[in-house]
Amino acid sequence: xxxxxxxxxxxxxxxxxxxxxxxxxxxxxxxxxxxxxxxxxxxxxxxxxxxxxxxxxxxxxxxxxxxxxxxxxxxxxxxxxxxxxxxxxxxxxxxxxxxxxxxxxxxxxxxxxxxxxxxxxxxxxxxxxxxxxxxxxxxxxxxxxxxxxxxxxxxxxxxxxxxxxxxxxxxxxxxxxxxxxxxxxxxxxxxxxxxxxxxxxxxxxxxxxxxxxxxxxxxxxxxxxxxxxxxxxxxxxxxxxxxxxxxxxxxxxxxxxxxxxxxxxxxxxxxxxxxxxxxxxxxxxxxxxxxxxxxxxxxxxxxxxxxxxxxxxxxxxxxxxxxxxxxxxxxxxxxxxxxxxxxxxxxxxxxxxxxxxxxxxxxxxxxxxxxxxxxxxxxxxxxxxxxxxxxxxxxxxxxxxxxxxxxxxxxxxxxxxxxxxxxxxxxxxxxxxxxxxxx
Amino acid sequence: xxxxxxxxxxxxxxxxxxxxxxxxxxxxxxxxxxxxxxxxxxxxxxxxxxxxxxxxxxxxxxxxxxxxxxxxxxxxxxxxxxxxxxxxxxxxxxxxxxxxxxxxxxxxxxxxxxxxxxxxxxxxxxxxxxxxxxxxxxxxxxxxxxxxxxxxxxxxxxxxxxxxxxxxxxxxxxxxxxxxxxxxxxxxxxxxxxxxxxxxxxxxxxxxxxxxxxxxxxxxxxxxxxxxxxxxxx
Numbered sequence: 001x002x003x004x005x006x007x008x009x010x011x012x013x014x015x016x017x018x019x020x021x022x023x024x025x026x027x028x029x030x031x032x033x034x035x036x037x038x039x040x041x042x043x044x045x046x047x048x049x050x051x052x053x054x055x056x057x058x059x060x061x062x063x064x065x066x067x068x069x070x071x072x073x074x075x076x077x078x079x080x081x082x083x084x085x086x087x088x089x090x091x092x093x094x095x096x097x098x099x100x101x102x103x104x105x106x107x108x109x110x111x112x113x114x115x116x117x118x119x120x121x122x123x124x125x126x127x128x129x130x131x132x133x134x135x136x137x138x139x140x141x142x143x144x145x146x147x148x149x150x151x152x153x154x155x156x157x158x159x160x161x162x163x164x165x166x167x168x169x170x171x172x173x174x175x176x177x178x179x180x181x182x183x184x185x186x187x188x189x190x191x192x193x194x195x196x197x198x199x200x201x202x203x204x205x206x207x208x209x210x211x212x213x214x215x216x217x218x219x220x221x222x223x224x225x226x227x228x229x230x231x232x233x234x235x236x237x238x239x240x241x242x243x244x245x246x247x248x249x250x251x252x253x254x255x256x257x258x259x260x261x262x263x264x265x266x267x268x269x270x271x272x273x274x275x276x277x278x279x280x281x282x283x284x285x286x287x288x289x290x291x292x293x294x295x296x297x298x299x300x301x302x303x304x305x306x307x308x309x310x311x312x313x314x315x316x317x318x319x320x321x322x323x324x325x326x327x328x329x330x331x332x333x334x335x336x337x338x339x340x341x342x343x344x345x346x347x348x349x350x351x352x353x354x355x356x357x358x359x360x361x362x363x364x365x366x367x368x369x370x371x372x373x374x375x376x377x378x379x380x381x382x383x384x385x386x387x388x389x390x391x392x393x394x395x396x397x398x399x400x401x402x403x404x405x406x407x408x409x410x411x412x413x414x415x416x417x418x419x420x421x422x423x424x425x426x427x428x429x430x431x432x433x434x435x436x437x438x439x
Numbered sequence: 440x441x442x443x444x445x446x447x448x449x450x451x452x453x454x455x456x457x458x459x460x461x462x463x464x465x466x467x468x469x470x471x472x473x474x475x476x477x478x479x480x481x482x483x484x485x486x487x488x489x490x491x492x493x494x495x496x497x498x499x500x501x502x503x504x505x506x507x508x509x510x511x512x513x514x515x516x517x518x519x520x521x522x523x524x525x526x527x528x529x530x531x532x533x534x535x536x537x538x539x540x541x542x543x544x545x546x547x548x549x550x551x552x553x554x555x556x557x558x559x560x561x562x563x564x565x566x567x568x569x570x571x572x573x574x575x576x577x578x579x580x581x582x583x584x585x586x587x588x589x590x591x592x593x594x595x596x597x598x599x600x601x602x603x604x605x606x607x608x609x610x611x612x613x614x615x616x617x618x619x620x621x622x623x624x625x626x627x628x629x630x631x632x633x634x635x636x637x638x639x640x641x642x643x644x645x646x647x648x649x650x651x652x653x654x655x656x657x658x659x660x661x662x663x664x665x666x667x668x669x670x671x672x673x
Contacts, residue, residue: 308564308565308566309518309564309566309567312544312560312561312564312566312567313544315560316544316546316557316560316561319553319556319557320546320548320553320557321548323547324546324547324548324553324557325544325545325546325557326544326545326547327540327541327543327544327545328530328533328540328543328545329530329540329541330530330531330534330540336531339531340529340530340531342545345544349540349541352534352540352541355531355532355534355535356531356535357535357651357652358651359529359531359532359535360529360532361504361505361508361528361529361532361533361536362499362500362504362527362528362529362532363527363529364525364527392623394626395651417619417621417626418500418621419621420498420501420619420621421501421618421619421620421621421622421627421628422498422499422500422501422619423500423501423619423626424500437527437529438499438500438504439500439505439532439626439653
């Protein structure tokens, strides 16, 4: 047993026991295996999120992060504001954290690790100095458990008795020796995994978990000043089919609100009936630097509509599929059916051919017409069911003859006015009349 | 209510005063979208209201769609959207009327439920200046949601329908009916206001297009239907 909750402690369990021993005392005890890899990964991700405060970050496994915020507080509105932000960040990432600020990193770390809020050196245990186990054993054997006792020892005698780490830590604690901050490498793969305590099939629970994961991911992305352009979402199934899908963003996205809107839109279309899920994972497949203007204080209100538009397109596309939201483009082709095509909305516009005149606003499947034609061969009456509708040709013929090599076409198009004033788009193909659209 | 001049002059001023004192200015805060059809713009108090739903009702081919496309062409270089569940819109016809296709989002989802969701989402976006939705029938609550969404974004939201669902009260700010006026010569249509929120009822307007194109030739204000002689109303 490495650690236990307060309730378990009351039940007679304490750290250092074997699992069997602990269970014997408290049969209902719930235990979780320590996963050092996962802990290391988590620490790395928290560190990445902290990049929004400072680039100088030191990881001290298993659970400590040292940030050099010298001079950084001004960018965040003072030291207190910076601490508040850091506290909020940890909360959002789902970690319980203790914060301490001090003149030296070792001092801050010792204060943060101390079990109670420390007033002086007597409240700080020696292990809070991050010492090697051999030194801790020796200190323990000597009965030195508190920092004030250690500080009382003559400095000159220390190097002979303890490892060089201890003397260095003491020097760093006093600020006599600088703290090394090796350059921090943000994780190459960004992902957030949230396991559930028990399987669930409730969609609102899943959405809540996805939202939390998106919040965490957004924090980390902010830290890296990057945005996701492609995101994988995976729901681990304990029973039934697992569920995985990918989201694409037209522009780097580090806003959890936007991430979630797109994600929820897509999730709505996914059938999760009969499946129980045990956890969710969000992973950034591709990321790109955030545009600097996003954090600019002087956002120009007019072009700012553009990101909003891209967000809109992303959200529509996530729910309707890529074919659901498009933009039209004209094509230089005399065949009316091929005079335009659909393209992806973010694609930049190309120069357009001049649109042909006399084209309708709505086109539907050609509908064969029973007509009575006059001496000029043009329709005068349209027999629509039991009704006879008088027609008057107001434009045409527009002869379209094209493409004997593919999809041959020879048609005469007309605009006609019906008795009620409706404007119809007709064509004649080998003597047969069709209605094809309206103006 | 046959034309008492003082009321005509007084009403807009009174309305402006009321808005100022009671904060009713959410409606039509921004300048309306002028359609470039003189008589109609004037009757509508400048054009189609922003931040509101305008229903345009009329059978296919009689001019309702023409009017909606006219609104798109009038909004210039701003983003537009058309939710077209039946996928019948013919973009070359829009381009010929001056619509910038590169700024028009087309939503062509055959699923009406998604189409409605899409229109509401679009209506909430301040990035889109004019949006058009074509739906056969809308429930009152749906219309209400669209109206609220348009209010929040200041968008001109047009709903195109072939038939009005009776004379029911509507949440939309404005309900126009467009019908063609048959007869020899160029294409003519009459835009009649069936409902206008708060205020004087705009009079019907006759629009005449230039022969052979979709451009406006002229427009004229007609007397209210009640003022017309019986024969003219058919």
